[in-house]
């Protein structure tokens with residue numbers, strides 16, 4: 394491509410603390426509170442990304458063998474879209490909101506919600522979508538009015554170096570900085586006091602981050618992984634299910650946190666599903682994935698060996714793919730028919746292009762296996778009739794879910810994204826990115842003139858009727874009885890069907906109509922007798 398990538402250089406450990414301290418001071422100077430300042434910074438970032446697009450594409454190619462389409466759609470254009478969405482909406486989101494559900498008595502105090510910046514935020518990125526998963530949360534943190542330290546993954550070093558260049562060229566260095574490094578640098582970073590840590594990566598490192606945050610009670614957002622199931626029933630469209638799941642598992646050579654880790658297929662349609670997977674592979678990569686510009690590589694030899702070991706350990710049968718080349722970090726998309734829910738391909742998240750497929754007797758068994766394998770995965774992918782996919786959703790839990798597709802929910806840039814349970818906590822993207830990085834601060838303002846009206850709150854209380862005075866105004870009356878049933882007031886009793894079923898409701902409604910007719914007749918008679926003027 395003819396572009397010169399900047400070198401990856403770890404930040405000298407001795408500089409980290411003073412850099413962080415500088416950003417903390419900036420936050421307290423209130424520089425980043427100004428909304429127009431944030432918008433300008435984000436816009437400058439947009440153009441620096443545009444100007445460095447070729448470097449990003451080259452870095453993604455070098456780090457992960459990412460092709461043009463994937464690098465544009467899931468990295469460059471992804472974060473640029475994000476910036477435009479945030480800058481379009483930021484002024485609106487930053488405005489104080491009037492608080493919901495405030496009773497009349499408290500309305501005078503004008504309760505509102507202010508979107509306060511948190512302070513200094515640490516964003517730790519993962520290697521697989523190096524730009525998206527680093528700049529994405531950082532854009533949220535800037536929008537929220539925080540100062541930010543970004544620590545990209547050292548495992549995508551070229552992308553990390555390009556991000557540092559982009560930040561230096563576009564962002565105010567007193568507010569936003571990139572610190573490069575691996576475990577030693579992270580150790581030093583984690584000794585600092587942060588106002589929030591946003592971490593994307595593995596569950597094991599997530600635990601390290603959470604432990605390090607605990608002494609300061611620092612809030613942590615965790616975007617982790619999971620063993621995500623896909624379930625295909627006999628009522629599903631086999632060709633569609635196969636192509637969509639293949640799409641999800643061949644993107645970035647399977648190094649996608651939300652792609653399915655395994656697929657459970659009704660035994661009756663297992664062969665047909667596998668045949669469609671084979672056909673899909675031929676269609677996606679007519680000359681084979683190795684020769685395709687669109688097919689990525691494992692990030693490094695460690696990742697290659699990990700996936701190889703999983704495949705070596707399977708007791709299943711490889712029915713498509715299976716070739717690999719360590720020198721090229723290439724692993725072919727590999728379909729394996731397995732029979733054991735404890736298979737090596739089920740035990741761990743593969744984070745590679747492996748497609749284990751297991752036959753099941755029925756939907757109940759599929760749901761049981763999915764829940765036994767991982768109770769709280771990042772995603773669930775359901776293919777079947779509406780009743781079946783409804784049942785899958787109702788009987789499982791996951792960070793997100795796509796019906797009739799693999800990981801589609803994760804490709805909607807403005808849809809809140811996050812895990813649940815041990816696949817993560819907290820969410821971001823779209824408006825959620827802003828909310829993730831602000832504190833919703835509740836504020837009231839008590840007018841001075843109200844003091845005499847509010848005087849009942851001041852002691853002394855004993856021997857006065859202050860409680861009685863206030864309770865009439867502040868205490869709510871239950872609209873339910875001791876058995877937990879809803880009690881209806883007489884008005885709603887008359888105007889709705891109320892309790893007691895349709896028959897008694899109809900009786901009440903007819904009673905109401907009868908009373909209305911009787912009243913009307915009475916009024917007509919009184920009008921005729923000259924007691925009342927005629928009704929117009």
Ligand SMILES: NC(=O)c1ccc[n+]([C@@H]2O[C@H](COP(=O)([O-])OP(=O)(O)OC[C@H]3O[C@@H](n4cnc5c(N)ncnc54)[C@H](O)[C@@H]3O)[C@@H](O)[C@H]2O)c1
Nearest residue numbers: 518519520545546575579593594595598616617618619650
């Ligand atoms: N939920 C998501 O959005 C999401 C996105 C991408 C990846 N992931 C998950 O991340 C994992 C793969 O990504 P990864 O290999 O980059 O994750 P990782 O946990 O190895 O690394 C993530 C970050 O943590 C840092 N780190 C590594 N070891 C550390 C340590 N001992 N102490 C402190 N920091 C340390 C790294 O420098 C890197 O910046 C998979 O499990 C995948 O599912 C989740």
Ligand SMILES: CC1=C(/C=C/C(C)=C/C=C/C(C)=C/C=C/C=C(C)/C=C/C=C(C)/C=C/C=C(\C)C=O)C(C)(C)CCC1
Nearest residue numbers: 466467471521522525526648649650651801803804805810
């Ligand atoms: C345009 C019209 C229509 C709509 C068309 C649509 C909706 C097309 C969608 C195409 C897609 C989804 C293309 C694929 C894009 C892939 C993307 C964005 C990949 C993203 C990857 C991500 C976010 C990875 C994340 C990884 C993580 C978090 C962890 O590892 C119609 C159909 C409505 C008709 C009118 C025209």
